[in-house]
Amino acid sequence: xxxxxxxxxxxxxxxxxxxxxxxxxxxxxxxxxxxxxxxxxxxxxxxxxxxxxxxxxxxxxxxxxxxxxxxxxxxxxxxxxxxxxxxxxxxxxxxxxxxxxxxxxxxxxxxxxxxxxxxxxxxxxxxxxxxxxxxxxxxxxxxxxxxxxxxxxxxxxxxxxxxxxxxxxxxxxxxxxxxxxx
Amino acid sequence: xxxxxxxxxxxxxxxxxxxxxxxxxxxxxxxxxxxxxxxxxxxxxxxxxxxxxxxxxxxxxxxxxxxxxxxxxxxxxxxxxxxxxxxxxxxxxxxxxxxxxxxxxxxxxxxxxxxxxxxxxxxxxxxxxxxxxxxxxxxxxxxxxxxxxxxxxxxxxxxxxxxxxxxxxxxxxxxxxxxxxxxxxxxxxxxxxxxxxxxxxxxxxxxxxxxxxxxxxxxxxxxxxxxxxxxxxxxxxxxxxxxxxxxxxxxxxxxxxxxxxxxxxxxxxxxxxxxxxxxxxxxxxxxxxxxxxxxxxxxxxxxxxxxxxxxxxxxxxxxxxxxxxxxxxxxxxxxxxxxxxxxxxxxxxxxxxxxxxxxxxxxxxxxxxxxxxxxxxxxxxxxxxxxxxxxxxxxxxxxxxxxxxxxxxxxxxxxxxxxxxxxxxxxxxxxxxxxxxxxxxxx
Numbered sequence: 001x002x003x004x005x006x007x008x009x010x011x012x013x014x015x016x017x018x019x020x021x022x023x024x025x026x027x028x029x030x031x032x033x034x035x036x037x038x039x040x041x042x043x044x045x046x047x048x049x050x051x052x053x054x055x056x057x058x059x060x061x062x063x064x065x066x067x068x069x070x071x072x073x074x075x076x077x078x079x080x081x082x083x084x085x086x087x088x089x090x091x092x093x094x095x096x097x098x099x100x101x102x103x104x105x106x107x108x109x110x111x112x113x114x115x116x117x118x119x120x121x122x123x124x125x126x127x128x129x130x131x132x133x134x135x136x137x138x139x140x141x142x143x144x145x146x147x148x149x150x151x152x153x154x155x156x157x158x159x160x161x162x163x164x165x166x167x168x169x170x171x172x173x174x175x176x177x178x179x180x181x182x
Numbered sequence: 183x184x185x186x187x188x189x190x191x192x193x194x195x196x197x198x199x200x201x202x203x204x205x206x207x208x209x210x211x212x213x214x215x216x217x218x219x220x221x222x223x224x225x226x227x228x229x230x231x232x233x234x235x236x237x238x239x240x241x242x243x244x245x246x247x248x249x250x251x252x253x254x255x256x257x258x259x260x261x262x263x264x265x266x267x268x269x270x271x272x273x274x275x276x277x278x279x280x281x282x283x284x285x286x287x288x289x290x291x292x293x294x295x296x297x298x299x300x301x302x303x304x305x306x307x308x309x310x311x312x313x314x315x316x317x318x319x320x321x322x323x324x325x326x327x328x329x330x331x332x333x334x335x336x337x338x339x340x341x342x343x344x345x346x347x348x349x350x351x352x353x354x355x356x357x358x359x360x361x362x363x364x365x366x367x368x369x370x371x372x373x374x375x376x377x378x379x380x381x382x383x384x385x386x387x388x389x390x391x392x393x394x395x396x397x398x399x400x401x402x403x404x405x406x407x408x409x410x411x412x413x414x415x416x417x418x419x420x421x422x423x424x425x426x427x428x429x430x431x432x433x434x435x436x437x438x439x440x441x442x443x444x445x446x447x448x449x450x451x452x453x454x455x456x457x458x459x460x461x462x463x464x465x466x467x468x469x470x471x472x473x474x475x476x477x478x479x480x481x482x483x484x485x486x487x488x489x490x491x492x493x494x495x496x497x498x499x500x501x502x503x504x505x506x507x508x509x510x511x512x513x514x515x516x517x518x519x520x521x522x523x524x525x526x527x528x529x530x531x532x533x534x535x536x537x538x539x540x541x542x543x544x545x546x547x548x549x550x551x552x553x554x555x556x557x558x559x560x561x562x563x564x565x566x567x568x569x570x571x572x573x574x575x576x577x578x579x580x581x582x583x584x585x586x587x588x589x590x591x592x593x594x595x596x597x598x599x600x601x602x603x604x605x606x607x608x609x610x611x612x613x614x615x616x617x618x619x620x621x622x623x624x625x
Contacts, residue, residue, distance in 0.1 A: 113398045
């Protein structure tokens with residue numbers, strides 16, 4: 001009978017012989033191994049989000065939003081929460097029942113603004129820095145920055161209309177042709 | 183160097199050319215309307231859903247439809263002359279045994295002209311509705327797409343110069359592509375010449391008020407006008423073709439008027455004061471009530487209203503005859519209401535026409551009364567009728583009989599075009615059926 005123990009001694013750290021290499025050599029070997037491992041390791045992938053470049057370009061918007069898209073996007077913008085499926089379906093059907101779709105959308109916006117849950121910037125916020133407000137409004141509604149001429153015109157318009165509120169600015173953007181397209 | 187004579191000659195030619203060359207009007211037409219308008223108001227009822235000739239104008243009630251049944255009579259006594267059935271009354275209110283009282287003291291048939299046997303082009307609902315509005319058999323007309331050829335709405339607006347809120351289409355639902363019928367996809371016509379549209383069963387349903395019944399009102403000068411000014415600036419930086427926007431061309435004033443109308447309807451729906459027919463327990467009667475309200479408010483030159491409840495005949499004959507009885511009731515209410523609108527009383531022409539009929543033979547479905555049901559696809563489905571009444575329509579005249587039809591479905595649209603002064607323009611456009619003609623030409 002072959003003795004298993006004799007032929008293949010089990011590893012036992014207590015039975016390991018003492019290290020015969022000098023500390024210097026051991027250190028060198030460890031450093032070499034580390035360097036070798038580092039050299040073979042795949043470089044880490046680094047994922048980053050690029051800052052989107054918003055340009056004053058609207059030429060790529062050629063598709064008319066469906067009623068569902070229009071309601072969904074506008075509702076989310078104004079109420080900071082998405083509409084429920086039931087709400088979206090019901091309001092879309094109602095829009096279909098009105099022949100003039102621009103008029104229908106006007107009615108929807110006017111109903112939204114009658115809600116106390118609409119999240120709008122205050123008039124004082126708009127008036128304190130109209131330029132920034134215009135930039136933000138263009139980004140929110142058009143997903144782009146205003147051109148220099150656009151920004152100048154809208155800023156001047158708000159400045160010269162003291163009773164013009166952020167709600168009316170939002171109404172104009174929501175009703176504008178560019179907002180209907182993507 | 184040109185002589186004085188050359189100068190005078192060229193100046194004269196230029197002046198003559200300017201006088202002769204057509205002027206492009208805002209409505210898009212080249213010349214001012216040249217047709218003679220012979221009516222101030224026209225109302226077209228698409229008495230639709232597939233009305234079987236035998237039970238409607240044939241006045242055969244159950245006799246030609248149900249095996250073993252012999253009851254005959256006129257279910258549509260507001261529209262047609264003739265005695266109602268005297269037995270087997272199943273089409274009324276309650277359990278069906280109480281017929282609805284007639285609204286009109288004299289039937290529309292006795293006040294106008296009945297085309298007893300008219301030919302339909304198409305036996306599918308959407309194609310057939312299109313054949314009424316386009317005045318043609320719409321070859322290549324698919325479902326769920328807009329009419330391929332111009333509709334009467336567009337002819338009126340483009341060639342007659344009618345304003346958007348002067349031309350209305352009222353549908354009884356948003357299903358079956360009905361909302362697509364208010365304008366075609368034709369590049370020379372299309373949305374800018376479309377009709378205003380409501381589907382009152384949806385638009386003015388009490389539940390809809392949760393969503394659109396709270397329209398915020400803005401001050402027209404200090405708020406609304408500057409808002410529109412800003413919108414106009416924003417729009418000026420985004421170029422569009424004419425057809426890209428789904429906009430009918432309602433002016434700002436027209437839009438405001440429509441919004442006022444909607445507010446009024448929402449309020450009166452809540453209060454229960456809409457001018458509904460005395461019995462209004464169906465989509466058709468409900469729809470007709472709001473069509474009457476559109477007439478009262480806008481007094482449009484042209485209104486088309488679509489009824490559809492009789493389509494239940496595919497699987498429920500009893501409900502079908504109830505629906506037909508109510509559609510007649512709705513038309514009676516419509517005509518009665520028109521006579522109470524001062525501008526329209528005695529000054530309005532009414533045209534009623536189904537889009538298609540129904541089969542001669544039943545399908546396999548039997549309803550709760552054991553009555554067989556009918557689809558619409560065979561030759562019998564091409565048998566329809568047309569009824570006209572109005573100041574220029576001969577009274578108590580009946581034309582056509584079984585086997586000897588007078589008129590075809592496309593003639594309804596041509597009659598509207600004739601009455602409202604765009605018949606020649608429609609003919610010249612070249613999209614109608616070659617044999618389409620005004621019903622007046624058949625009288």
